[in-house]
Amino acid sequence: MPEFTPSRGYYLGFDFGMKRIGVASGQLTTTTATALTILSAQDGIPNWTQIDNLIAEWQPLALIIGIPLTMQDTEQLLTHCARKFANRLTERYGLPIHTVDERLSSRAAKEQLYEVGGRRAVKGRAVDGVAAKIILEQWLRSASKQK
Numbered sequence: 001m002p003e004f005t006p007s008r009g010y011y012l013g014f015d016f017g018m019k020r021i022g023v024a025s026g027q028l029t030t031t032t033a034t035a036l037t038i039l040s041a042q043d044g045i046p047n048w049t050q051i052d053n054l055i056a057e058w059q060p061l062a063l064i065i066g067i068p069l070t071m072q073d074t075e076q077l078l079t080h081c082a083r084k085f086a087n088r089l090t091e092r093y094g095l096p097i098h099t100v101d102e103r104l105s106s107r108a109a110k111e112q113l114y115e116v117g118g119r120r121a122v123k124g125r126a127v128d129g130v131a132a133k134i135i136l137e138q139w140l141r142s143a144s145k146q147k
Contacts, residue, residue, distance in 0.1 A: 012036075012054060013064040013136025014089075015102065015128050016082040018044045022128030025058055026136045031144050033136040035129030044081045048092070055093055063089050066102030066135040100139045102131070 013033060015022035021041050026033030036054070039046050065086040068078045083099075090097050 009061040010058045011062050011064055011136060011140065012058055012060040013066070013132045013139065014085070015066050015131040015135055016044070016068075016078075016085050017041065017128060018078070018081065020128045021046055021085075022130070022132035023054060024129065024132035024136045025060070026133075026140050028140055028144055031137065031140040033133045033140065035133045038128045044085060046085075051089075051092075055095075060095060062096040062098055063093070064098050064100060064136050064139045065089070066131070067099045068102050098139055098143075100135050102135050 008027075008029065010025050010027060011033075013024040013026065015024075019041055021039045023036045023039060024033045025036050037050075039050050041047075063086075065082060067082050067086075086097050086099060089095070
């Protein structure tokens with residue numbers, strides 16, 4: 001976390017997956033985020049044009065990436081792939097990158113969706129976007145406390 005985190009502007013959060021990548025936007029002022037979209041990925045590789053468009057539209061101050069660890073605090077193949085995705089974002093956009101332990105974010109996303117729309121709401125792609133929202137809000141709360 002940098003010593004100074006601007007409070008005005010947007011941040012983009014990513015829930016990385018090998019087939020889908022959830023994206024959310026949020027603000028430090030409110031420490032809230034909104035699920036934006038779910039990008040398709042092939043073996044963890046997104047359509048970079050879609051991310052280019054999101055970066056151009058939102059002009060984020062930083063990018064927040066969920067890093068999946070096991071419940072035993074160990075890394076797994078998906079952890080390494082998420083770190084590689086974060087590195088590629090750094091190379092492409094030159095924006096600050098922050099990582100967040102995303103354990104249980106998908107479970108929390110499913111619970112939120114279930115509360116709103118029952119079992120039907122949990123099925124489908126919405127989970128990835130809500131997981132990105134949860135990851136981003138977790139980081140925003142932490143950054144807000146450190147301001």
